[in-house]
Amino acid sequence: xxxxxxxxxxxxxxxxxxxxxxxxxxxxxxxxxxxxxxxxxxxxxxxxxxxxxxxxxxxxxxxxxxxxxxxxxxxxxxxxxxxxxxxxxxxxxxxxxxxxxxxxxxxxxxxxxxxxxxxxxxxxxxxxxxxxxxxxxxxxxxxxxxxxxxxxxxxxxxxxxxxxxxxxxxxxxxxxxxxxxxxxxxxxxxxxxxxxxxxxxxxxxxxxxxxxxxxxxxxxxxxxxxxxxxxxxx
Numbered sequence: 001x002x003x004x005x006x007x008x009x010x011x012x013x014x015x016x017x018x019x020x021x022x023x024x025x026x027x028x029x030x031x032x033x034x035x036x037x038x039x040x041x042x043x044x045x046x047x048x049x050x051x052x053x054x055x056x057x058x059x060x061x062x063x064x065x066x067x068x069x070x071x072x073x074x075x076x077x078x079x080x081x082x083x084x085x086x087x088x089x090x091x092x093x094x095x096x097x098x099x100x101x102x103x104x105x106x107x108x109x110x111x112x113x114x115x116x117x118x119x120x121x122x123x124x125x126x127x128x129x130x131x132x133x134x135x136x137x138x139x140x141x142x143x144x145x146x147x148x149x150x151x152x153x154x155x156x157x158x159x160x161x162x163x164x165x166x167x168x169x170x171x172x173x174x175x176x177x178x179x180x181x182x183x184x185x186x187x188x189x190x191x192x193x194x195x196x197x198x199x200x201x202x203x204x205x206x207x208x209x210x211x212x213x214x215x216x217x218x219x220x221x222x223x224x225x226x227x228x229x230x231x232x233x234x
Contacts, residue, residue: 001038001039001041001064002039002040002041002067002071004193004194004195005038005039006041006044007195007201008193008194008195008196008201009196009201009204009205009208010170010193010204011041012205012208013169013170013204013205013208013211013212014042014097014126015041015042015045016208016212017126017169017212018042018095018097018124018126018228019042019045019046019049019050020216021124021165021228021230022046022050022093022095022122022124023050024230025093025122025164025230026053026092026093026122027092029052029053029054030052030053030054030092030093031053031054031056031090031091031092032046032054032055032056032091032093032094032095033055033056033057033058033086033090033091033093033095034046034055034056034057034058034094034095034096034097035058035081035095035096035099035109035113036058036059036060036081036097036098036099036100036102037057037058037059037064037068037076038059038064038068038097039064039067039068039071040057040064040067040068040069040071040072040074041071042095042097043055043057043068043071043072043074043076044071044072047073047074055074056074056075056076056077057072057074057075057076057077058076058077058078058081058084058085059076059078059079060078060079060080060081062078065077065078080103081096081100081109081112081113082104082105082108082109082112083108083112084112084115084116086116087116088115088116089116089117089118090116090117090118091116091117091118091121092117092118092121092122093117093121093122093123093124094113094116094117094122094123094124095123095124095125096109096113096123096124096125096126097126098126098127098128098141098143098226100125100155101127101143101144101145101146101147102141102142102143102144103144106155107158107159110123110155110156110159110161111159111160113159114159114160114161114233117233118233119233120232120233120234121232121233122164122230122231122232123156123161123229123230123231123232123233124228124229124230125152125156125227125228125229125230125231126226126227126229127146127147127152127229128143128146128147128225128227129146129147129148129149129168129223129224129225129226129227130146130147130148131146131147131148133146133177133178133181133225134146135181135182135189136181136185136186136189136190137181137189137191137192139189140189140190140191141193147227148227149166149167149168149227149229152166152227152229153166153229156229156231160233160234161231161232161233162231162232162233162234163229163230164230164231164232165220165228165229165230166220166227166228166229166230167215167220167221167227167228167229168220168221168222168223168224168225168227169211169215169224169225169226169227169228170208170211170224170225170226171211171221171222171224171225172208172210172211173204173207173225174223174224174225180192215228
């Protein structure tokens, strides 16, 4: 992940969607937690583009924390999203990208998000879409399950959140994901995290730019390989 997340089309699109979603709801100065920050790609982007925000990373993996600290120079704490080492009402916003799907008690993790957010704070959550799409890739990256948009909304509402916006994304490439993961899987399954040849990466970036423009203009997408949700703590 550390080797590819600054360049691979998927992470570039993911981080762009999350940054746009945060910028739409946060004041100029805000304290943001990336819950399940991995090796720091999103933190790295936000440090560069939003220097006025105070950023903290949290990850369960000591190695990921070490790499995130090296790559961002920011505060990164080792711990679980299901029992976060923070006091109540510490953050204005929480991001969590494809991480709640990896814990055995997702409802507990979302309740923890609610606990450490200040009143009026926001969570920007991304999840892999559709349980029927579960495949070798999910097993390799540690996903325990995948979610529909309605399931994500229900999870957040159950913790006390109000849904602000919910949409699928990674829509234009979704047919290719279905083909690779469900119809023509590789002979030796491994994670799909990795750089493609430059022309393929460029083509994917163009398609993701169309999606970014559409969602940035207020549109939504009816299906896709991922779910993006913005919710608010009352």
